[in-house]
Amino acid sequence: MSEPTIEARVKAVITEVLKIDQSRLVNTAKFKEDLGADSLDLASMLMALEEEFKGSISDEDAKTMTTVGGAMETITRLSASPSFTSR
Amino acid sequence: MVRVVITGIGVICPAGGSTEEFWNNCLSGSAAVTAIPEEWALYSTFSSTIWAPLPPIDFLKSRLSRIELMQNDTTALLAVAASDQALAMSGTVAKMVNEKKNTYALEAIDPLRAGVFMGTGIGGIASFAANEGHQLYAPVSAALRSNPGGDTASFDAIHRLLRYPPRFHPFAVAMSMPNTSSATLGIKYSLNGPNLTVCNACCAGATAIGYALKAIRNSEIDWALAGGVEYLRDGYGGIFKGFDIAKTLVNPGADPASANRPFDTARSGFLFAEGGAAVLVLESLDHAQKRNAQPLAEILSYAESFDAHSIMSPDPSGTQSERTVRKALDEAGMTPENIDYINAHGTATPANDEIEARLIERVFPHGPLVNATKSLTGHAIGASGAIETAVTALSLCTQTVHGCKNLINPVRPLRFVQKSGAYPIQTALTQSFAFGGHSAALILSRC
Numbered sequence: 001m002s003e004p005t006i007e008a009r010v011k012a013v014i015t016e017v018l019k020i021d022q023s024r025l026v027n028t029a030k031f032k033e034d035l036g037a038d039s040l041d042l043a044s045m046l047m048a049l050e051e052e053f054k055g056s057i058s059d060e061d062a063k064t065m066t067t068v069g070g071a072m073e074t075i076t077r078l079s080a081s082p083s084f085t086s087r
Numbered sequence: 088m089v090r091v092v093i094t095g096i097g098v099i100c101p102a103g104g105s106t107e108e109f110w111n112n113c114l115s116g117s118a119a120v121t122a123i124p125e126e127w128a129l130y131s132t133f134s135s136t137i138w139a140p141l142p143p144i145d146f147l148k149s150r151l152s153r154i155e156l157m158q159n160d161t162t163a164l165l166a167v168a169a170s171d172q173a174l175a176m177s178g179t180v181a182k183m184v185n186e187k188k189n190t191y192a193l194e195a196i197d198p199l200r201a202g203v204f205m206g207t208g209i210g211g212i213a214s215f216a217a218n219e220g221h222q223l224y225a226p227v228s229a230a231l232r233s234n235p236g237g238d239t240a241s242f243d244a245i246h247r248l249l250r251y252p253p254r255f256h257p258f259a260v261a262m263s264m265p266n267t268s269s270a271t272l273g274i275k276y277s278l279n280g281p282n283l284t285v286c287n288a289c290c291a292g293a294t295a296i297g298y299a300l301k302a303i304r305n306s307e308i309d310w311a312l313a314g315g316v317e318y319l320r321d322g323y324g325g326i327f328k329g330f331d332i333a334k335t336l337v338n339p340g341a342d343p344a345s346a347n348r349p350f351d352t353a354r355s356g357f358l359f360a361e362g363g364a365a366v367l368v369l370e371s372l373d374h375a376q377k378r379n380a381q382p383l384a385e386i387l388s389y390a391e392s393f394d395a396h397s398i399m400s401p402d403p404s405g406t407q408s409e410r411t412v413r414k415a416l417d418e419a420g421m422t423p424e425n426i427d428y429i430n431a432h433g434t435a436t437p438a439n440d441e442i443e444a445r446l447i448e449r450v451f452p453h454g455p456l457v458n459a460t461k462s463l464t465g466h467a468i469g470a471s472g473a474i475e476t477a478v479t480a481l482s483l484c485t486q487t488v489h490g491c492k493n494l495i496n497p498v499r500p501l502r503f504v505q506k507s508g509a510y511p512i513q514t515a516l517t518q519s520f521a522f523g524g525h526s527a528a529l530i531l532s533r534c
Binding site for chain 1: 152157158186187253254258
């Protein structure tokens with residue numbers, strides 16, 4: 001069986017934290033306005049993504065993650081950096 | 088008068104990860120004693136080098152999600168896990184009310200008349216220590232990486248010391264505050280009544296149960312989760328060092344397994360526990376009967392007093408501790424002769440055991456059974472009074488009393504229980520004494 005893609009792993013984390021159906025995770029969906037996330041949910045999601053990808057997400061990178069698509073872009077970009085997964 | 092009963096008991100401590108395992112280990116005299124974590128030696132030397140570690144705990148088997156394990160201090164996780172055990176034993180059904188928050192409502196419990204009372208010595212101090220480690224070491228580590236200098240061996244040695252969590256935790260405040268456990272329980276089970284955290288050190292668990300007793304007896308509430316929790320492991324051994332430098336901890340000696348010996352003339356200090364939690368379901372007898380919950384034991388009274396003597400040492404005269412015990416007897420409408428069994432504080436420090444043994448000798452010359460649960464669990468500070476109340480209730484319920492492990496030469500000629508066994512006991516006292524000068528006593532009876 002092939003490894004799950006970064007997209008699949010990010011979506012799994014978002015689903016686990018927000019307890020919403022994956023069908024709602026379109027790229028343009030905003031975490032706060034469209035998916036009902038509050039600030040604690042966002043902090044939890046960052047922690048869970050750091051745990052999943054074994055890397056640290058800076059405050060600046062976190063600010064880019066306001067939508068599902070934004071989160072996937074940021075994690076994809078960070079995952080390409082060797083320092084991200086070496087914490 | 089409103090009668091108050093215990094209908095559920097949840098325990099997690101070095102002597103067991105569940106109430107059943109804990110009680111079986113108490114009766115068989117099984118105690119966990121190991122060397123302290125090796126990595127602490129990077130930061131300090133210690134006079135005491137042993138402790139009582141917690142057993143492996145799978146928190147996901149409780150009403151806790153993987154995300155909550157990331158969000159919460161270990162004290163809050165221990166409190167929820169122990170509460171889940173207590174709720175199950177008391178026949179309280181929990182129904183999920185919010186999937187995202189993983190919160191529940193309790194069937195047949197009016198949330199407006201249900202409270203939470205938790206004791207702790209130092210709350211979420213381990214989380215505080217972890218975040219402080221990050222705050223201190225992350226910039227030092229970054230500076231060293233950008234400009235290592237010196238020789239490679241020195242650089243590597245410094246880096247070995249720079250152990251810290253990968254992030255400053257976004258929930259640092261919630262995790263570190265002393266009320267993190269009581270608040271977490273109130274949220275987890277949707278309880279809107281009084282929600283209190285008691286922080287009077289080693290008395291905290293007993294006092295929290297005492298305040299729950301009062302709230303139910305005053306008809307402020309009908310039902311409560313009450314107990315104590317502590318988690319004392321940090322990454323650097325700093326919490327342990329605080330007790331070690333105060334010369335309160337056990338000397339491991341030649342045989343660490345038998346070093347922890349409350350009430351023995353060869354005692355040298357207490358065995359530091361990694362942590363623990365005990366939570367009881369308390370409710371009025373009427374309330375328990377209406378929902379067909381089985382009472383395990385009744386709580387007759389609670390009393391407390393304060394030495395006003397020393398922040399670190401008990402008053403050698405034991406005057407206020409004795410007053411606490413006598414007040415508890417008065418409130419229960421009992422005389423000393425009514426007490427069949429005393430679950431003693433029994434830390435194994437030279438001062439405590441001498442003063443406590445003489446107190447028991449003075450107040451209870453008829454010779455009730457005496458044991459010390461800390462001979463099996465070590466000392467879990469704010470959780471200990473609750474763990475020992477749980478033991479007292481289990482002893483009354485099962486008519487069985489555990490032995491004092493490692494007690495060979497008693498400090499005073501009391502009727503110490505040397506071996507676990509069946510004893511007919513109707514009424515029992517559990518007492519706690521604490522840094523600061525606090526004392527607390529609860530009297531329980533068989534149902």
